[in-house]
Amino acid sequence: MFDLSDVRALVTGGSRGIGLGIARVLASAGAAVAVSARDADALAAAADDLRALGAREVVTVAGDIGSRAAATAVVDEAVAALGGLDVLCANAGVFPEARLAELTEEDVDAVFAVNVKGTIFSVQAAVPALTASGRGRVVMTSSITGPVTGYPGWSHYGATKAAQLGFLRSAAIELAPARITVNAVLPGNVLTEGLAGLGEDYLARMARSIPLGALGTPEDIGHAVAFLASREAAYVTGQSMVVDGGQTLPESPEALA
Numbered sequence: 001m002f003d004l005s006d007v008r009a010l011v012t013g014g015s016r017g018i019g020l021g022i023a024r025v026l027a028s029a030g031a032a033v034a035v036s037a038r039d040a041d042a043l044a045a046a047a048d049d050l051r052a053l054g055a056r057e058v059v060t061v062a063g064d065i066g067s068r069a070a071a072t073a074v075v076d077e078a079v080a081a082l083g084g085l086d087v088l089c090a091n092a093g094v095f096p097e098a099r100l101a102e103l104t105e106e107d108v109d110a111v112f113a114v115n116v117k118g119t120i121f122s123v124q125a126a127v128p129a130l131t132a133s134g135r136g137r138v139v140m141t142s143s144i145t146g147p148v149t150g151y152p153g154w155s156h157y158g159a160t161k162a163a164q165l166g167f168l169r170s171a172a173i174e175l176a177p178a179r180i181t182v183n184a185v186l187p188g189n190v191l192t193e194g195l196a197g198l199g200e201d202y203l204a205r206m207a208r209s210i211p212l213g214a215l216g217t218p219e220d221i222g223h224a225v226a227f228l229a230s231r232e233a234a235y236v237t238g239q240s241m242v243v244d245g246g247q248t249l250p251e252s253p254e255a256l257a
Contacts, residue, residue, distance in 0.1 A: 002230035005030030005056075008082040008133075009229065010075065012065055012122055013092030015042035017192035018141060020049065021218020022089050022225045027055035029226055031087070034059035034078035057082070065092050065118035075125035085129035087229045090119045091141040093160075095194075097153040108156050115160035120167055123182070127175065136180035137229045138171070140164050141221070142240060144186050148248050161186075165240055172238035181237035183228045188244025190216040211246030211256060 009026050013019040014035030027033045027050050035050070035058070037043050043060040050058045059081040065071040079085045093115045098107050123138055130136025145151055146158030147165050165184060172182040189195065189206045195215070196203070207214055224243045227233055242248060250256050 002029055002226050002232060004087075004226065004229065007031040007086045007229065008034075008084055009087035009089060010034045010036065010061075010078040010082075010085060010126070011089040011091055012036045012074065012118070013141075014089070015039060015046040017194065018187060018190055018218045018221050019089075019091040020046050021190075021220075022091060022141075022222040023050060024053060025219055025222030025226050026087070026089075026229065027053055027058070030056065031229075032057035032059075032082055034061055034082055036061040036063055036065070036074045036078065036092070038062065038064050064114075065122055066113040067117065068121040068124075071118055071121035072125040075122060075129075079126075079129045084133060085126055086133040086135060087137040087139065088122060088126040088130065089139050089141070089225060089229075090122050092118055092122075093141065095154065095157045098156065099153055100155050103156060111156050111160055112163075115157070116163045116167070119164055123171060127178070127180070130175075130180045131178040134179060135231065135234070136175070136178065137233075138175075138180065138182040139225045139228045140168060140182075140184040142168075142184045142186045144188050144242060144244055144248055147186060147240065148242065168240065169238050176237060181228070181233065183233075183236060183238070184240040185221055185224045185228070186240055186242045186244070187221050188216060188242070188247040190218060190221060192218060209247060209250075209253070209256070210244070211249060214245065216243065216245055
């Protein structure tokens with residue numbers, strides 16, 4: 001595992017699911033971790049989980065990131081509590097389902113506020129601390145849905161995940177002189193609380209569509225993030241890493257027969 005014992009990291013949306021998996025891996029690698037989320041109870045449970053792993057330092061920040069002021073407040077509180085910031089994991093996101101014919105302007109605004117504006121403004125707020133670090137890392141959680149694949153009901157969600165990658169490429173160029181790298185992970189189907197709620201039949205069907213034969217875990221995504229957050233990844237920027245067990249490879253179901 002990569003040694004992150006000198007790293008201070010903020011994971012937005014870090015109280016459950018992929019965000020908690022990322023925080024768990026970073027903490028296990030030695031990082032001091034701040035996790036942010038809107039639900040104070042979920043944050044407290046996440047902090048207990050991380051401390052049980054032996055995390056050297058855990059900070060919780062309750063707050064939203066759907067506006068510039070809110071995102072700045074979350075980042076500033078984390079920076080103050082950790083005494084600086086080396087890694088921003090811009091993971092917070094929402095994924096409401098709505099068919100295209102049913103989408104309202106409010107539906108679109110809500111998902112873009114968190115997934116796109118929240119990402120951009122979190123990165124913007126973190127730049128001073130990441131610059132002061134001298135080895136700043138930004139790792140965004142995008143998705144295969146949007147940049148690579150599509151799925152009915154998630155056209156607005158997929159649009160936000162593609163938008164994150166458009167932001168990533170230009171941000172990586174702008175921040176390179178400050179020695180800040182900007183990369184993204186693109187998870188496939190990961191076994192989180194939300195996915196488990198879709199039922200055993202759905203999970204089994206999805207597993208059959210993946211060449212490696214299983215859904216991913218939040219920690220699988222966390223290990224990819226740990227690499228991009230490490231010193232060893234200092235020469236990697238502007239890139240997106242698909243972590244999907246090969247889900248996007250088959251051109252038809254027959255390829256897996």
